[in-house]
Amino acid sequence: DAGVTQSPTHLIKTRGQQVTLRCSPKSGHDTVSWYQQALGQGPQFIFQYYEEEERQRGNFPDRFSGHQFPNYSSELNVNALLLGDSALYLCASSLVGGKETQYFGPGTRLLVL
Amino acid sequence: KQEVTQIPAALSVPEGENLVLNCSFTDSAIYNLQWFRQDPGKGLTSLLLIQSSQREQTSGRLNASLDKSSGRSTLYIAASQPGDSATYLCAAATGTASKLTFGTGTRLQVTL
Numbered sequence: 410d411a412g413v414t415q416s417p418t419h420l421i422k423t424r425g426q427q428v429t430l431r432c433s434p435k436s437g438h439d440t441v442s443w444y445q446q447a448l449g450q451g452p453q454f455i456f457q458y459y460e461e462e463e464r465q466r467g468n469f470p471d472r473f474s475g476h477q478f479p480n481y482s483s484e485l486n487v488n489a490l491l492l493g494d495s496a497l498y499l500c501a502s503s504l505v506g507g508k509e510t511q512y513f514g515p516g517t518r519l520l521v522l
Numbered sequence: 523k524q525e526v527t528q529i530p531a532a533l534s535v536p537e538g539e540n541l542v543l544n545c546s547f548t549d550s551a552i553y554n555l556q557w558f559r560q561d562p563g564k565g566l567t568s569l570l571l572i573q574s575s576q577r578e579q580t581s582g583r584l585n586a587s588l589d590k591s592s593g594r595s596t597l598y599i600a601a602s603q604p605g606d607s608a609t610y611l612c613a614a615a616t617g618t619a620s621k622l623t624f625g626t627g628t629r630l631q632v633t634l
Contacts, residue, residue, distance in 0.1 A: 413565075415565075442619070442621065442622075444622075449626070450626055451526070451611055451613075451624030451625050451626045451627055452566070452611075452613075452622070452624050453624075454621040454622060454623070457619040457621065459619075464618070464619045465617060465618060465619035465621055467621065497563075499565060499566065501566075501622075503620070509571070510556065510568050510571045511556070511568070511615075511620075511622060512568060513558070513565045513566040513567075513568070514565055515564060515565040516564070516565045518563070
């Protein structure tokens, strides 16, 4: 049983560029959440997707957008990259309601130069 | 707005010691509280989840407790081993999406 997978593992971009990160949830899960973790900090909630719609959003600007596909996989898009967007981006999957354990992927390390 | 605090920020103990990590949260209206382990540069591994109606959960050498009324949770690690060295994060789940609010973690080092 595959767990949560994310791609790519590492990415280097320059300021102003756009980036797309991908996540496949754990088998049987229908909900995907994205988190940003800056160095030395705890992860911060970006948004959650269920039934291909954004269910809840954290305190992130509109440059951060997402999508969920019919197979429950998800993408995180970040436009107009800033140096401060450099972080580890984590995807978590769960069943709808999210009251059970949320399982995290290995993350994508984004470096913006 | 939920805020989660973890104390201490870092901890170094000799192998074999028992230890306690602390987590406090400001909003007691949580669905559950989860403890995670994070190795350097890696993702999060779920250790224990305590539902809001529960007082504690155990898994092997780990025991987590929850006191909603006081806004506190503790993670007890028995007979620590060098392989336990990692950052431990607690997270409180709130809201319709059960979004997780994390503390900044406790960095644990277990020495030989």
